[in-house]
Amino acid sequence: TGSVIIVGAGHAGFQLAASLRQAGFAERIALINDEGHLPYQRPPLSKAYLKGTGGPETLMFRPDKFYQDNEIELITDRAHAIDRNARKVALASGASLDYGHLVFATGARNRLLDIPNARLDAVRYLRILDESQALRDLIAPGMRVVVIGAGFIGLEFAATARAKGLEVDVVELASRVMARAVTAEISEFSQSRHSAAGIRIHLGVQVTAIEADGGKVTGVSLSNGTHIPADLVVVGVGVLPNVELAAEAGLPVASGIIVDEHLLTADPNVSAIGDCALYTSKRFGGSLRLESVQNATDHARCVASRLTGKTEVYDGLPWFWSDQGPDKLQMAGLTTGYDRVVVRGDRAQGAFSAFCYRGDKLLGIESVNRAGDHMFGRRLLGAGGSITPEQAADASFDLKSALS
Template sequence: GGPVIIVGAGHGGYQVAASLRQAGFSDRVCLINDEAHLPYQRPPLSKAYIKGSAGPESLMFRPEKFYQDQKIELIGGRAVSIDRAGHKVHLASGETLPYGHLVLATGARNRLLDLPNANLPDVKYLRILDDSEALRQIMPSKSRVVVIGAGFIGLEFAATARIKGLEVDVLELAPRVMARAVTAEVSEYFQARHREAGIRIHLGVQATSIEAEGGKVTGVSLSDGRHLPADLVVVGVGVLPNIELAAEAGLAVAAGIIVDEYLSTSDPDISAIGDCALFASPRFGGSQRLESVQNATDHARCLAARLTGDRKAYDSHPWFWSDQGDDKLQMAGLTTGYDRVVLRGDPAKKAFSAFCYKGDRLLGIESVNRAGDHMFGRRLFGLERSITPEQAADEGFDLKSALA
């Protein structure tokens, strides 16, 4: 019993608060928010928000009145330490909040580029609304951007920047884009599409320095000796989970805050969810740390259920999406360890799915402009069913029959 204090008001933190109230939780709920905005959706920051002109309100999950009506106390500021013995959280403001249960939903922060000039104002990152807002403000005065990192965020931004009329170069150390996350078939499709749009993608290279004159970026030098002119650099080289608050309180951490399959830390009165949580996964084996809206929201719902008496292990099926220019990538399942890829549909027709198998077991589906296949995959996994590689490859095979 007692108040639930939630540290971090991103996707996970917001959802725990909302789900607790939905489940009838009646004690105090506080959401500690270190960003100067009402809780908002992050995905549009590298996509629609940069492209458009809608204000920050367009991103908010709920208006302020929702929090008042639901008695969710939004508390501005940062949590700086946890007194586990006293069941209290200390905020930077000096305020102290007693908790019955503490939820760490601290998310992740950008991995910073360790290069000279990387801290100049023309070198930008994308994680929070203020980052996206700053980019939107300066882009009209920029003509050439070098994007460092061809992960989801780098490519989403690159596509948007190109649509906005900038010259765009993308640097990637791996031999293909999104290499850690998607199959070679999907990487190749997106490489071709971005190149068609006029984006120059450089694979197998690294930025070795950022050049500047009078505090203004003039270009980027590459590990292969080339130099690319630029007046803007956008960095998307991955994130680091925010584990320090947990670590300093003596909680078990590794590449994330370690939680069991119930999302409980090594202290039963403290849980961790979302991007910061390294969770035990009976389904996938070992531990997982995922960075997705699905993961943060489903963690939040699972935890809110536990805190209101419905204790179940976390066992949701992962899914994800990325919008890049006119193409929509959607993924269902986790493809780690696949040994066979079967295509359904045709990359040349700009609509296909890559079904990833380990032996005969379907691990995941990556769909490009095939929303139907993606929804099929999510329903199939939800039913704990599979289809054979032959069925997946055969467009004559009616997917619905596998769900009946």
């Protein structure tokens, strides 16, 4: 294989470097990292880290020594251009690296809001450690924040901000929260919990402008004519995959860097993994680009196996979680295309799961405070199994019996 150069040191890039060494890969590994921190975990940025008092070191996957001990070169720089014929990566600093195999693990970046005053200092995003740190230092009891977007990150931030005593409004264009990701059952439950915590949720409306006075944010205007006063605006309207470097190198890209079922691009010396990769899924029969820790780390392990001689088709089962206030949401499988939902557990008690079916086939399970159902779903769906809608609905049916 020769040297493996990994562009991006997030969940995917870090895991690939670690898994390669674990599998006995003996050649050069360089991890190009354009953030000024050791590789770190992203999920806590909108959860525990934002809420807590721990320092950045609490987020790191491994201390500095790990990279030295494992001879993983952590290069703080930015990959600037790829020459695929010469197999070279040019870095922003002017240096250049030769590769045997190149891996794009470039992730995604915030989609920026394009409305009046969106560039003011009090309009913030939440993707990287520096942004989370800045928000943590900024938010204080009594402050009024408008969150734009009721996706996972927007709602996680909203719950934390509310718990810290801020006045919180969430504005969402869709007719329910997390509409792209979860069933209506989960959306409705989540909305009721956030409302009960004192968060005001505005659905089916758009923020048309941010209002300011002398550079200071004073509020937002909505498409229905409403005005919400605010000191701070936090935007969570999705991400754009970082595909430009691959595209400029002449590799096919669409809504991600296009890779096959082995996570290989059109160039046999170049792979792409994690949030930036649009991969061919054998399991789901189509192209998928997912944004999750599971996807990033399982992709990394698959490529590490291939580069150390064990080529296998990528077949990870998608799963995801989100912590919002006191509630833990967990998803196993992909529920796209479901036509029937069976609820198991007790919605009123705040612990239930939505089993999503297409016909009689179980596609996925979305759980709220039901970790057992989630783990069951990961094992069952991972093995290609199913249970009937009647069994899912029957509280006396023993899920474990379906696993044997």
